[in-house]
Amino acid sequence: MTVTPLRLQPRHSHDDAPDTAADFERLAVLPKGHPEADDLREKLVAAWLPMAHRLAHKFRNRGEPLEDLEQVAALGLFKVVDRYDPSRGVAFESFAIPTIMGELKRHFRDHTWDVHVPRRVQDLRTRVRNSVRALSTGVDARQPTIAQVAEHSGLSEEDVQLGLEALGSYKSLSLDAPVGGGEGDGFALLDGMGHTEPGFELTDWRETAKPLLRRLPERERRILFLRFFRGQTQSQIARQLGYSQMHVSRLISGTCEKLRREAEDGRAAGREPAAA
Numbered sequence: 001m002t003v004t005p006l007r008l009q010p011r012h013s014h015d016d017a018p019d020t021a022a023d024f025e026r027l028a029v030l031p032k033g034h035p036e037a038d039d040l041r042e043k044l045v046a047a048w049l050p051m052a053h054r055l056a057h058k059f060r061n062r063g064e065p066l067e068d069l070e071q072v073a074a075l076g077l078f079k080v081v082d083r084y085d086p087s088r089g090v091a092f093e094s095f096a097i098p099t100i101m102g103e104l105k106r107h108f109r110d111h112t113w114d115v116h117v118p119r120r121v122q123d124l125r126t127r128v129r130n131s132v133r134a135l136s137t138g139v140d141a142r143q144p145t146i147a148q149v150a151e152h153s154g155l156s157e158e159d160v161q162l163g164l165e166a167l168g169s170y171k172s173l174s175l176d177a178p179v180g181g182g183e184g185d186g187f188a189l190l191d192g193m194g195h196t197e198p199g200f201e202l203t204d205w206r207e208t209a210k211p212l213l214r215r216l217p218e219r220e221r222r223i224l225f226l227r228f229f230r231g232q233t234q235s236q237i238a239r240q241l242g243y244s245q246m247h248v249s250r251l252i253s254g255t256c257e258k259l260r261r262e263a264e265d266g267r268a269a270g271r272e273p274a275a276a
Contacts, residue, residue, distance in 0.1 A: 017093050018047045024086045044081050045074075048096065052077040055100050059108070069104060076103030127153045128163030208263045220255045227252055 023040055030037040052073040060066050080096040131153040135144035146164070150157045213221060219241075226232045226240070234252070238245040 017051060020044055020047050020092065021086065023047075024084060024092060028086055041081055045077055048077055048081070048092070049074060051093065051096070052100055055097065056104060059104050064108070069107070072103055072107045073100050076100040079103075124155065124159050124163035126163075127155060128160055205263065208266060209259060212259050212262050216255065216259075220251060223248060223251055224255060 023044055027037055027040045027044070030040070053070050056066065056069040056073040059069050076099055077096065080092075080099045083099075084092055084095055086092075128149060131149045132144060135148055135152055136142070144152075146157050146160050149155075150160045153160065155163070213224070216224070223237060223241070226237050227234070232240075234248045235245050237243075238248045241248070243251075
């Protein structure tokens with residue numbers, strides 16, 4: 001009895017790789033802007049969209065919404081459908097995957113850093129991180145030195161240092177984040193940071209006011225001295241100087257308002273008023 005061998009159908013590398021060779025060959029000969037070309041392009045994008053979404057899923061759980069990643073992958077798919085040339089003999093899947101993966105990696109590189117880092121430093125970060133991981137494997141699993149990372153990655157020690165500094169720039173830490181390994185200890189990162197000393201602002205205003213006070217007429221200087229440095233009341237000052245209490249009140253208010261305006265104008269101009 002003769003056994004007829006089974007003829008296996010060619011299989012795609014993935015279930016989401018449709019057979020669209022004929023559509024791409026037809027698209028390649030159509031002029032741009034042709035109505036049939038637009039329809040074919042939309043048909044091809046729809047056919048390969050599951051593959052683009054599969055690639056996007058490789059980057060899930062990295063802090064970016066999956067919907068955003070799928071959109072980035074879809075945009076990359078539009079690009080490769082327009083640029084693919086079937087006459088070169090390269091399967092569309094082989095041509096499309098590197099381009100779509102590149103779009104996804106570029107999205108993370110350009111849009112997901114909390115601190116702006118130049119692209120060169122981002123690339124250094126990736127090379128340094130890969131070298132650190134490779135050198136940290138083994139029984140000891142020690143943190144490699146900068147010299148060891150430089151030798152492994154082929155970078156200079158200065159570039160390794162830049163890459164290490166960039167490792168902490170991808171995601172920022174909230175000032176409300178708990179410190180010490182526990183969320184219930186009530187101590188946050190902000191609690192360990194310094195605070196502005198209120199006396200600094202007061203000292204700054206005092207230094208600004210000193211030359212202004214020296215420029216006041218003798219009468220106004222004496223009234224302010226008695227009121228704010230000796231603690232006398234307006235009535236006491238009025239009796240001592242022979243003025244009415246109402247007149248002393250107007251002099252104090254007018255002089256203080258004048259000093260305030262001159263001090264604010266001087267600080268706004270970025271300079272202290274010149275001393276007399």
